[in-house]
Amino acid sequence: MLREERLNYIINEVRIRNRVLLTDISKKLEVSEDTIRRDLNHLDDQGKIKKVHGGAISNSFHVYTYKEEQIYAHESKVVIATKAHRLVQGGEVIIMTGGTTNLEVARLFPKDINATVFTPSLPIAMQLLEHPLIETIFIGGKLSHDAQISLGGDAIRTIMGINADLCFLGMGNLDSQFGLTEFDWEVVQLKKAIVESSKKVVALTISEKINSSQRFKVCSTTEIHTLITELDPEHPMVEPFKLKGLEVI
Amino acid sequence: MLREERLNYIINEVRIRNRVLLTDISKKLEVSEDTIRRDLNHLDDQGKIKKVHGGAISNSFHVYTYKEEQIYAHESKVVIATKAHRLVQGGEVIIMTGGTTNLEVARLFPKDINATVFTPSLPIAMQLLEHPLIETIFIGGKLSHDAQISLGGDAIRTIMGINADLCFLGMGNLDSQFGLTEFDWEVVQLKKAIVESSKKVVALTISEKINSSQRFKVCSTTEIHTLITELDPEHPMVEPFKLKGLEVI
């Protein structure tokens, strides 16, 4: 067995079990404990796992669906995710769109909260399945190769039939005047349907995407109930949204 | 043996097994280890594989890393997958169920063949998205935590609306007398719908699951058109199926 394979195995074990024992891996892979110890140290150095006395545990800052380095503004998105969780008491029906911000929301979802989540995003569905109390319902349809989400008539029809308590709208560009806009026409249709099917609309975005706009409009600012960014709610940048009556957290 | 041939061999080997040992290739192709080392370096430079100490591993599958050691009877399933691809000319509408055998079919799907694939399985959808020419349509519904597939009324209703050229039925137990059976009632409902919606039914199974049965019946043997196992089509174990008129490959 190659060293690289061992490393992959360990990462995967940590991901699944959240914690591994050094002796267990050693026995399972039939190599000395020293070797595994070295592997663990190596992975810790790389930040892939956290080595502890007797084994290793999951490093909560690591994303397995995308490498964390690949997630732009990862730190900000973790902050946003934590704020988003405050809106969920338990028992809600939620619709989540795609995007890396929502991926963080899904990944870091508190393990002790139950909810029913509808999503058209493959990576987000994968993450949600790691949470035993969450009922995940995938919104089917033609999958987009790059965004890994369902698009098209089937998906929209399904969404129309949902009566959700709230939705988490990720990605897109937000401007206090132009509202929420998107680059892709198909995605716009999907998000419009989501906004219409939700009692409460929550927009999540990194501050960088505020005050910019794209070609197509999803909804106006007033249709959004809550805005979540990584900034302090008192930051001047979000002031225009508060003036329009949005809750900013 | 020409250099090009070696390179192709190595790429293919990595594609199928996800890893190769330098010494193995050297012995197999009867060239010095130095040469293979140089080949590996070359392919790494081109980004085709990832060279590691002692050999090389695949670098293509990123997102949901999939470990071949964890797949029971992996070798057999690779054989089955290769046979299954022979049934696809291009342009077909295919329904694929879940299971690790079908996962191999999806993963190793020839990159130059186009097709429309419906699937209720999250891992299989992820794999299919790696293939640019394949249009993947996810069959939505309530996701099962362990099997990572859509189940329930929504999924079944979607399947009923499909008119597929063929379906790849994975997993389950197969007996020439009792037909195809399953352990889980929900899964049975789903598979029944798939069988009804497909012009041609292809069952894929490792030989070990032949001549065993579970509680619930999906369909009788005669409803299956083609049986694929890792065995030679002349193997006595598949004889009863040939007698019933099935094509065995």
Place this chain on the structure above:
DNA sequence: TTAAATTTTGTAAAATCGTGCATTCTAAAA
């Protein structure tokens, strides 16, 4: 505090790697 488990440190052996060089092979030019 003590005993057990775990880690660190040091060492040695095995496997693997990179490089220079002579030889062989390949393919383009004559």
Place this chain on the structure above:
DNA sequence: TTTTAGAATGCACGATTTTACAAAATTTAA
């Protein structure tokens, strides 16, 4: 067809990486 430059190959050898084992130091838990 023959010639020849350039690429590919095999071999030798020192460098590096990986691994296992052992002893001493440290941490953990009772």
